[in-house]
């Protein structure tokens with residue numbers, strides 16, 4: 001930069017695109033503290049996503065359905081492959097696993113109430129099953145995680161399905177952490193840990209490694225629960241073709257695929273932003289694996305990671321998923337990051353929409369906390385109603401799109417209904433670039 | 446000795462065995478069972494939840510007696526990985542050797558291994574008591590949360606790595622201690638705990654004074670820059 005004393009035209013101060021303000025602040029923070037940044041939420045960087053796809057409505061060559069007259073079904077059955085009691089959901093959107101510990105008891109209750117009103121399921125998380133959520137969730141999926149906190153056969157038997165968690169989109173290959181501020185007496189007791197310590201949960205299951213062992217583990221869980229419960233296997237998106245194929249081979253009834261936009265309660269920022277695939281890039285390889293094994297629609301595929309609306313859901317279904325799961329959007333529906341708390345976000349040095357220090361347990365909205373006073377701010381009945389409304393809007397939106405594409409069930413949406421806006425999206429989703437019949441990798445450009 | 450009911454896995458499918466055993470009420474009179482021809486089958490006698498005695502006459506594969514509650518299961522042979530994994534209560538006795546991850550994540554009850562146990566014995570233990578007459582492999586009691594691990598022989602590398610509050614009694618040599626695991630002074634109460642466990646395990650031939658106690662140094666309980674090389 002030129003010295004200001006010099007006469008004549010001056011060079012404007014210019015921020016570096018490489019060393020931008022955020023990067024400089026992060027280097028300063030790291031230099032001062034010596035520890036990486038831990039936060040909640042999913043990837044914040046811009047990634048190829050469902051926004052890069054559009055639907056082609058019907059016109060002369062396709063026949064639409066009458067918006068308010070003709071049915072567009074939304075039901076989905078999960079787990080019919082080997083389980084005696086598959087799950088029936090009214091809508092193909094479920095609530096993803098979020099732990100009690102990360103979330104307050106009231107938040108878990110609100111999720112249960114909302115999902116039940118809307119006719120769908122909720123999922124436990126890394127911390128065991130609480131009465132709040134079992135009591136208020138008509139359909140509850142019980143996670144079987146590497147930490148095995150609170151794991152017990154009685155809860156396995158009172159769950160409606162079991163989800164073996166291999167990984168999460170926010171941190172494929174990473175374990176969990178829950179910092180001391182949130183290890184309240186109740187959380188500590190449920191996890192058999194001392195109160196107030198920084199808890200690390202393992203990234204690998206303690207009693208098996210690899211796909212052959214997984215098959216045996218699934219057999220054990222089925223034997224314990226009398227082959228009644230559907231077994232889900234959840235993976236973070238990294239090598240979806242092989243991971244989904246191996247999960248199916250190991251005997252999963254349902255596979256859950258979580259992209260890198262997927263939220264987490266607390267993980268290193270570097271992990272969230274730099275490991276894994278955006279969900280857009282992961283769905284087609286996963287569907288391909290199911291098709292190659294003759295298992296598409298027999299083993300259901302649930303996808304998650306940045307699903308925000310009925311449009312996102314419809315696009316995921318059109319690409320071959322059977323259902324979607326939401327975490328972050330459900331928390332926002334409950335009131336997370338709501339501008340109503342702006343003053344308090346400011347006091348925490350942040351602003352509504354950007355608040356992600358969920359691990360610190362000081363959430364003004366009372367959702368990601370174990371502080372009784374803060375947690376009391378969330379009324380589970382009101383929260384549940386808001387979530388049910390949101391789920392209902394998502395469904396109506398997806399139906400509006402599906403009818404316009406002439407589909408009498410959301411599952412009839414297909415890749416052929418989509419076009420891509422960018423080369424990246426076209427390549428990742430194997431959907432033709434808008435206005436062409438070509439996508440990268442397909443011959444004949 | 447009450448009349449023992451017999452299930453022969455050479456002819457009865459595993460699912461039927463479990464249907465019978467899981468259907469038993471808490472006050473059942475059918476308290477004595479034997480399982481023939483396990484032949485290394487996985488998931489034998491899992492999810493039991495009644496005060497019954499089960500003798501498995503042979504070797505078993507993975508996860509034998511997994512998630513056991515109340516039952517006393519004796520395996521007259523060797524056990525594969527994860528024997529008595531996540532046990533809640535009751536007892537599991539392995540008369541031969543046990544493979545890796547014996548008693549993993551167990552939350553209660555007693556696991557006795559008369560032979561040796563492999564790597565990661567008592568990994569993520571959450572309240573179970575484990576007594577091994579022989580030696581245990583590497584990474585035993587990794588991330589052990591609560592409960593007691595008694596080893597009458599030697600322990601492999603990295604014993605008690607990243608330990609929480611589980612307590613480890615070892616009579617023989619410890620190849621190395623894992624991060625944040627340290628030797629502790631044994632007091633009267635510790636000696637009483639150990640003596641009681643040896644008695645229950647029918648291993649009173651060992652002298653409590655020959656054991657050393659290991660536990661968590663608790664230096665990794667809170668993230669700290671100076672500890673990063675230990676994580």
Ligand SMILES: Cc1cc2nc3c(=O)[nH]c(=O)nc-3n(C[C@H](O)[C@H](O)[C@H](O)COP(=O)(O)O)c2cc1C
Pocket residue numbers: 040041042096097098099102103124125126127143165167168169234258261262263264265304305306307325326327328329358368
């Ligand atoms: C607060 C919070 C806690 C979570 N806890 C768990 C967990 O315990 N187990 C798990 O498998 N995933 C957990 N997740 C990930 C979600 O199950 C899900 O994969 C993710 O939220 C989906 O992406 P989305 O947030 O963009 O909808 C958590 C996510 C959040 C936001």
